[in-house]
Amino acid sequence: AKRYGRGTFRCFMPRMLDPLSGRVSLESRLRRALEQQQFHLHFQPQAQIAGMRLVGIEALIRWECPEFGLINPAQFIGVAEESGLIVPIGAWVLHAACQQMREWQRVGLPSFRIAVNVSLAQFRHGNLLDVVDEALESSGLNPHDLELEVTESLAMKENEYLVRTLAVLRERGVAVAIDDFGTGFSGLSQLQRFPVDRLKIDRSFTRNVAKSDEAATIVRSIIQLAHGLNLHAIAEGVETGEQAAALRDLGCDEIQGYWVAMPQDATETTRLLRSGSIF
Numbered sequence: 558a559k560r561y562g563r564g565t566f567r568c569f570m571p572r573m574l575d576p577l578s579g580r581v582s583l584e585s586r587l588r589r590a591l592e593q594q595q596f597h598l599h600f601q602p603q604a605q606i607a608g609m610r611l612v613g614i615e616a617l618i619r620w621e622c623p624e625f626g627l628i629n630p631a632q633f634i635g636v637a638e639e640s641g642l643i644v645p646i647g648a649w650v651l652h653a654a655c656q657q658m659r660e661w662q663r664v665g666l667p668s669f670r671i672a673v674n675v676s677l678a679q680f681r682h683g684n685l686l687d688v689v690d691e692a693l694e695s696s697g698l699n700p701h702d703l704e705l706e707v708t709e710s711l712a713m714k715e716n717e718y719l720v721r722t723l724a725v726l727r728e729r730g731v732a733v734a735i736d737d738f739g740t741g742f743s744g745l746s747q748l749q750r751f752p753v754d755r756l757k758i759d760r761s762f763t764r765n766v767a768k769s770d771e772a773a774t775i776v777r778s779i780i781q782l783a784h785g786l787n788l789h790a791i792a793e794g795v796e797t798g799e800q801a802a803a804l805r806d807l808g809c810d811e812i813q814g815y816w817v818a819m820p821q822d823a824t825e826t827t828r829l830l831r832s833g834s835i836f
């Protein structure tokens with residue numbers, strides 16, 4: 558099953574299909590999904606711990622599949638990456654996220670950034686600089702309102718072009734976060750030359766931060782590392798008030814997770830933002 562990457566698509570594929578044809582079939586379904594606009598975005602708030610102020614929103618892709626219903630990215634991003642389809646899908650995400658963000662600004666909501674996940678293939682084959690430029694230009698969004706999230710494992714591949722592309726983006730004002738930080742066993746020396754603004758502490762550490770000294774020690778170290786390098790630290794996957802309090806005590810800057818808010822579609826997110834109920 559290795560060749561199917563994250564491969565979990567088999568949970569929703571009809572059983573009688575041979576996995577190989579299943580894969581081809583998933584690819585063509587993804588292609589069709591793109592043409593027929595079956596993708597949409599969910600949004601999850603990111604809050605500054607001090608004052609619980611809304612500082613960002615992460616865009617998370619969803620697939621409304623006519624046959625299988627709402628499908629989470631874990632079930633198709635792997636195949637999208639292997640097939641190269643992540644390039645047009647990722648471009649769609651950037652455009653849609655910038656557009657939505659601009660709409661929120663138009664209705665006068667207080668300012669925050671929009672964070673978008675990007676895959677390696679988008680750097681390598683996807684002309685990411687041009688795609689970002691187009692997305693910003695067509696939406697009218699300021700580059701300072703956009704952040705890109707790259708996973709630590711991707712970030713630490715020693716790709717000169719990756720570093721250069723991120724450096725150019727940052728010169729233009731786009732922020733960069735390292736996602737899932739702490740799981741990629743990065744050489745810390747590489748972090749030194751990596752142009753980023755924010756370390757995103759992986760959920761696996763957040764999960765135990767309030768109940769394990771070891772997890773708390775790791776989280777404290779990541780936060781100190783971030784601050785020592787003049788970066789912000791954000792913890793993902795915060796599900797309880799205990800975790801939020803522990804993170805605050807450890808000096809974490811920002812949190813994201815079900816405890817702050819669930820990811821929701823644009824309509825629900827707009828409702829939440831307008832209600833001002835949590836921020």
Ligand code: C2E
Nearest residue numbers: 617618629630631650674675676794795796814815816820
């Ligand atoms: P990620 O970037 O680490 O995103 C965080 C994931 O954790 C999201 O899952 C989110 O719904 C979930 N989550 C948020 N808060 C909590 C919490 O408190 N507890 C728990 N247990 N989970 C929480 P989702 O939306 O299913 O996305 C999964 C992954 O798919 C993302 O992980 C990201 O790597 C990838 N992904 C999502 N959207 C995109 C996209 O547009 N492009 C690319 N390339 N990848 C994407």
Ligand code: CA
Nearest residue numbers: 615674706736
């Ligand atoms: Ca992310």
Ligand code: CA
Nearest residue numbers: 736737757793
């Ligand atoms: Ca993450």
Ligand code: CA
Nearest residue numbers: 737759760793
């Ligand atoms: Ca993670």
